[in-house]
Amino acid sequence: MTNAPIFVTRPVLPPLSEMMPFLERIWSSRILSNNGPLLQQFEANLASYLGVQHLSVVCNASLGLVLSLRHFGITGEVITSPFSFVATAHAIRWAGAQPVFADVDPNTLNLDPETVEAQITPQTQAIMAVHCYGIPCDTEGLAAVARRNGLKLIYDAAHAFGVRKGGAPLVAEGDMSVISFHATKVFHSFEGGAIISPDRQTKVAIDRLMNYGIVDEVTVSEVGLNTKMSELHAAVGLAMLPRIDEIIDARDRVANRYWQSLSQIPGLHCLCPPGQPGHNSYAFPVRIGQDYPISRDELYTQLRLEGIFARRYFHPLISDLPMYSGLPSTAEGRLPRARAAGDEILCLPLYPDLAEADQDRIIGIVSRPC
Structure with a gap:
């Protein structure tokens, strides 16, 4: 690296x-x-x-x-x-x-x-x-x-x-x-x-x-x-x-570049379309589906090998942590949609001054994973 x-x-x-x-x-x-x-x-x-x-x-x-x-x-x-x-x-x-x-x-x-x-x-x-x-x-x-x-x-x-x-x-x-x-x-x-x-x-x-x-x-x-x-x-x-309005506008621009580059990739679903009235572009989560060439965890690892620290928000689920996993509401089969999200969501780097060249590195790997 x-x-x-x-x-x-x-x-x-x-x-x-x-x-x-x-x-x-x-x-x-x-x-x-x-x-x-x-x-x-x-x-x-x-x-x-x-x-x-x-x-x-x-x-x-x-x-x-x-x-x-x-x-x-x-x-x-x-x-x-x-x-x-x-x-x-x-x-x-x-x-x-x-x-x-x-x-x-x-x-x-x-x-x-x-x-x-x-x-x-x-x-x-x-x-x-x-x-x-x-x-x-x-x-x-x-x-x-x-x-x-x-x-x-x-x-x-x-x-x-x-x-x-x-x-x-x-x-x-x-x-x-x-x-x-x-x-x-x-x-x-x-x-x-x-x-x-x-x-x-x-x-x-x-x-x-x-x-x-x-x-x-x-x-x-x-x-x-x-x-x-x-x-x-x-x-x-x-x-x-x-400065907050300027900060949110800058976040929106980063999110929009991701959206324009990634939203049409098979098997990859972008959760937060930019430009929604009143949104703040807090994160850019993508969901990795079965049609994507590799798994979420494989993409996470590939990005890390390139020095890009995306995050699996939220993995593991709170309900899987030892202090909560024994509760009746966490029993097997009770939370299928949350569990699927925990296995498939990856949040890509997003902050106001993310350089376009750095964002292009991220987009390049996500668009053409090995």
Whole structure:
């Protein structure tokens, strides 16, 4: 291998010159955490950009999911997707609840409302659905299931920053949504996330829960956590936010080049057509079918030998991991569509400044595998 490695993603960074005024404010004020002025500004700017009213910034999305479950007092069963990053199910366990896995829609790879409803028992209290790759779930179908059965509907919207559905912000769906600002995401603050609440009262409760349950100097009303974001991370977010439209446009251009080159190859299905209104081009997943010359894993290995680090998102399934594989919902034959996706999906490198020459290397191998 003579070329520099190409990773599945690479974070955009704001120019240091744009970070310095924020750093000077931090050094001048010596306010480093505890809902400082930069955090308050970041929350307000984010809410305005996303088109939501009640947003709470947290130190990471995983703890945001835990808080959402804790707020609603969920300790029973939570129906969720096996085709996701492990943080989804881990958050359910850390909140003291039990994940139950349902199968996915074969086209979107998001939870199928019919399979969700089939998994409901008297112990079911919530649905935690994932907008996989930023592709919107069947929000209407899931909302109907939740409503009929008296369940809370929480969205793991880690991939869905800025995504809109029918012109409205996707993160406003459900009883609560949680976004990730991890360094690998479309928008990042190095680490971080946000919880979208449906009303002011819920936001106040979340803000208290994320600060140990403290009400005032002498009052602690509940068992809370410390999930606050620091002023330094808020500063990164404030420097990144004015660039986000430019970043998404650049991601769209990379995704469009893939689509133009790969979408007609027999046996290779591109899941996310570019140019969809409101999408964010978080990833470029391709599905390797039987008509493709080699298997998904063989293509993955071939790319790695050339220094191209595509990722098998999501393999193995969460339901195959040892802490979950013994659950009744993971029994053989229960999750056929998720299992097929786990065996066939490969996410190709995608980031705003992916050089055309590097992308051409990737396209060349995927188009003509050995």
